[in-house]
Amino acid sequence: MFESIDAQPTLPFARWFRPEPTFLRARWLFLRALGAIFFSAFYALWFQIHGLIGPDGILPAGAWLSMARAALGLRAFWLAPTLLWIDAGDTMLSAIVIAGLIASVMLTLNLAPRMSIAVAVVCFMSFVTAAQDFSAYQSDGMLLEAGFLSLFLAPPGLRPGLGASHPPTRASLFLLQYEWFRIYFESGLVKILSGEPQWRDLTAMDKYYENGPLPTWLGWYVQQWPHSFHAFSAAMTLIVELFVVWLLFFGRRSRWIAFAITTPLQIGIILTANYAFLNYLVLVLGFLLLDGQRTADSGQRSSSRVASIVLAIHFLTTTMMFFFPAFPTALLFGPTRIVNSYGLFAVMTRGRYEIEFQGTADGRTWVAYPFKYKPQDPMTRPGIYAPYQPRFDWNLWFASLAPWEENRWVMNVQARLLEGSPPVLRLFADDPFAKQRPVAVRSVLWQYWFTKQGERGWWRRELKGTFAPDVTTQ
Numbered sequence: 001m002f003e004s005i006d007a008q009p010t011l012p013f014a015r016w017f018r019p020e021p022t023f024l025r026a027r028w029l030f031l032r033a034l035g036a037i038f039f040s041a042f043y044a045l046w047f048q049i050h051g052l053i054g055p056d057g058i059l060p061a062g063a064w065l066s067m068a069r070a071a072l073g074l075r076a077f078w079l080a081p082t083l084l085w086i087d088a089g090d091t092m093l094s095a096i097v098i099a100g101l102i103a104s105v106m107l108t109l110n111l112a113p114r115m116s117i118a119v120a121v122v123c124f125m126s127f128v129t130a131a132q133d134f135s136a137y138q139s140d141g142m143l144l145e146a147g148f149l150s151l152f153l154a155p156p157g158l159r160p161g162l163g164a165s166h167p168p169t170r171a172s173l174f175l176l177q178y179e180w181f182r183i184y185f186e187s188g189l190v191k192i193l194s195g196e197p198q199w200r201d202l203t204a205m206d207k208y209y210e211n212g213p214l215p216t217w218l219g220w221y222v223q224q225w226p227h228s229f230h231a232f233s234a235a236m237t238l239i240v241e242l243f244v245v246w247l248l249f250f251g252r253r254s255r256w257i258a259f260a261i262t263t264p265l266q267i268g269i270i271l272t273a274n275y276a277f278l279n280y281l282v283l284v285l286g287f288l289l290l291d292g293q294r295t296a297d298s299g300q301r302s303s304s305r306v307a308s309i310v311l312a313i314h315f316l317t318t319t320m321m322f323f324f325p326a327f328p329t330a331l332l333f334g335p336t337r338i339v340n341s342y343g344l345f346a347v348m349t350r351g352r353y354e355i356e357f358q359g360t361a362d363g364r365t366w367v368a369y370p371f372k373y374k375p376q377d378p379m380t381r382p383g384i385y386a387p388y389q390p391r392f393d394w395n396l397w398f399a400s401l402a403p404w405e406e407n408r409w410v411m412n413v414q415a416r417l418l419e420g421s422p423p424v425l426r427l428f429a430d431d432p433f434a435k436q437r438p439v440a441v442r443s444v445l446w447q448y449w450f451t452k453q454g455e456r457g458w459w460r461r462e463l464k465g466t467f468a469p470d471v472t473t474q
Helices: 021-046 049-053 061-072 075-079 090-108 113-130 138-153 170-193 217-223 227-242 244-249 252-272 278-289 305-320 328-336 391-399 409-419
Strands: 352-360 440-450 459-472
Touching: 021 090, 021 113, 021 138, 021 170, 021 278, 049 090, 049 113, 049 391, 061 075, 061 113, 090 113, 113 138, 138 170, 138 278, 138 305, 170 227, 170 244, 170 278, 170 305, 217 252, 227 244, 227 252, 244 252, 252 278, 305 328, 352 391, 352 409, 352 459, 391 409, 409 440, 409 459
Parallel strands: none
Antiparallel strands: 352 440, 440 459
16 A cells, blocks of 8 residues: 555665564554554544534534535635535444444454554544534544554555564654654643743642543542642653653663653553543553564565655654644645644643533523533542543533633533433433423533542532523523
């Protein structure tokens, strides 16, 4: 697909397109893990996609694509790369999820890995492009970029095994290592460049476990630890992101040291916060730092010229776009989300706010719609859900940090609840108005804090007032 037996690159730096047979096992392990991560992403969409962007969902993809076509003309097809141009109905939404699940399982089982990756990337891109507010996450770009680059890393064939006759090229391997590096280093840079005082005075971690999108019960316990631990955690985060990751460029032993330091960090984040598949992906990208012994039966094939040019452009684009967001190839390929710049936790959240939807059947008594994953009942223990990503619950956390006018989709939720939309109601744990539809739906804003050890429950909360205007049947 991307290689030719006869074609040898004659480009400058041709050595970067030569094979790296010592990474066969690392490649095998990474690709199996990548399949599992894709599976987690599509599995989560199976329960959510219709409520998020279906015809009766919160932000219907079909209506959005129609508006894009009317406003942009033919440019819309490039700026919004998605199979949903064919049809954005419920059947097509189910089809891209099913195709993505099958491709993910095939990749995990090492069946036709290149084809499996291609199908998974196209299906996931089709959702991400059309999901609007529900795909504005850096993790989506990370997965699409890793998937795209893995097309050049994976061996061809139906059952390639380790792929010893088609070892990974140095360029395809390095660009995935480089993505790992950029996630860390660019995140460290933005922490400094943002001027966030909490990173400078090492208080960024003091309320971190409480104020993230979906805290875990282990995060509750870690939050109780003394400030000295949190200050040490903040300092170590900066050291790892700004300095330790440079070990990537200093040989085999240094890469193993970098892996040994960053892996426990990712495991700690996974246990104390629910960031979907993000930290799993960063962790498994680290597998590609680990090379082994050269195998006796290793092919000596180089990348085709097309692959060499594509990978060179990708490297140039992702290097430049962090400093120059309007870099030409960044603008050209940006809609696909296969080129990205990263920057996690540049500014820390100062408080935890939660939007709650309430309905009334008589105009006097308001009843809350129960969430599946978000904090709501102060007595309910926070769960550990990652790599599963409840995008609706996630987005409500982001929406709570800004006025409703900047998140008008919240009003769409209220309208869908009022009309009793089945796919939207499935995003909630239950429908308190199954027997009698509400006459009005409103959204209110709470502020939440972790309780202290010895206090009752997991949370304490305070009602701050109405979030968005009521939606009524009149």
